[in-house]
Amino acid sequence: MAKELLEIEDLKTYFYTWAGVVKAVDGVSLTVKEGETLGLVGESGSGKSVTALSILQIVPRPGKILGGKILYNGENLLEKDENEMLKIRGKEIGYIFQDPATSLNPVFTIASQLVEVIRRHQNVTKEEALAKAVELFKLVEIPDPEVKIWNYPHQLSGGMKQRMAIARALSCQPNLLLADEPTTALDVTIQAQILDLLKNLKQKLGMAMILITHDMGVVAGVADRITVLYAGRVCESASTRDIFYNPLHPYTRALLEAVPSLALKRDKLRVIPGAIPNLIEPPTGCRFHPRCEYAKGGVCTLEVPSLEELEPNHYVACARARELDKRSPLRNER
């Protein structure tokens, strides 16, 4: 059994805005084992990015981490000061942002942006760092690395920029890679290339990865385990197969049914009524209850469901999960 690399317990990150306190992440717990890929799935506003930003403590103002623990190799990152965090960011934990067009500095060449990261964490000369950068470019399969490295970001296409961002995140061989919607800004054929690259690199380098996405299709092919978030809380956490074939939380099931399937032409899509709740005044009790077809007054509207292990390694936060019909929407189709 691989040991836990990252353990998040009851993380709370709130944003103090003029309109009120936005409870973006409100008691999220998750674990990532060494060498494992965790898919963090949720819609916009579910708190997936804020969770990732909290791990590195780069939550933008007016956000604040209020409580919880983030254990990385057994050490609580939330107790570390800024200087210690600087040694972790980029070296121990790499980060790939969603939009490569805005996460790269437009006024520096790619070479200088890579060399900066490498020299910050490793004691090497400029020339050695440059040689390493070229190696990294070969690793992420960029053609003519010796030439391309002297380009500015605007001279590269979206897919190439994302490869460059991956190269930068991998430059110090992190143990954990946080990939925040790495393919959302890209076209499907390029998305396939990047996902394949990430999968291969993960195997080659043996690192763990948290893949953040809203696309169930993306995680199905890449992740070992999946944690589903809704409105700042964890709904369900299980192996990828369990999430798809044996989803126990009503939200997970609804999400699977609402996605138009390529394989099957359905007359009408299952609809999740309503919209994502406002996180300044989130619904009481289970946050999904206003949109849930199984919600029951009292149990669901008042009590916050805790994350329970209903089946081995299958955690669900739903008061009624035990009573519900357990068929997977995917199984029904076949």
Place this chain on the structure above:
Amino acid sequence: MMSTTPVLEVRNLVKHFPITSRGVLFSKEVGVVHAVDGVSFSVNKGETFGLVGESGCGKTTTARSIMYLDAPTSGEILFEGTEISSVFKSKDKEAILHLRQKIQYVFQNPYASLDPRMTVADIIMEPLVIHGHIPKDKWHDRLYELLQLVGLEEYHAERYPHEFSGGQRQRICIARALAVEPDLLIADEPVASLDVSVRAQILNLMRELQQKFKITYLYISHDLSTVRHICHRVAVMYLGKFVEIAETDDLFERPLHPYTQALLSSIPIPDPDAKTKRIMLPGEVPSPINPPLGCRFEPRCIFNKNHVCVHDAPGLVDVGGGHFVACGGLPRR
């Protein structure tokens, strides 16, 4: 059964954007972006025609040319038998207004396409004011009818766009487009900016409205799974040209063009056990400023290419059953 009178017919549509560089006295043209390069198709009444392709392939430019938001460089666009460019060039205000009434547009981003300073009532009634096709005392009735139609409540009328979620905003956009009873609705990525759980609501709404009013849709998207769900026929576009047109089921079950095959195979399927042979396309889409001489897909094509592919642009060939493919290597396979 659908009738087969074409509502919209596009013949050899070309749209080029000049690239100019400022000289001493005059600016001079230094190049041309070949956004759309000879596209032909027709859309039947009551049908949903899908336009699919990756970013920069010319889907939106095609739609904007049909609306005459960008005047086409050449080619003919016939709407219910009338040539659109000639109407717009004639400056005949009444005829132009009539066309604008019959063709409506739903934009991709409902956050940018609604005026933040207008209430929902003003937004939805503005087309009624402009077109004046129903008497003034009926406007409010029509407003409430439209709100109900798209699944909003009467009290929403006095609110402003910022008070709504993305899905509700897109409902407002649809209500605004439907206000003047159009025959053709161009929907440019209407669900791309919405959350997954809300997309289904809008797609279902579009289908219901089509069944009720027999509207014809031109549905533009890069997301093949929504296309499969909503379209009757689909055209796949690559770098300004159509590579394949077919009935939706036919296209998804029997894709013939190598680009369509690659596109279909690269969609991630939400099923961990799904076994797909992913066709990896090498490289990236070439620049539309200097498109390849022959087949536009030739530099990335993984099939046996012959000299024809390099030099000759293949035209769309009927392979039976309303399935058209533009591939030079096709007869050899």
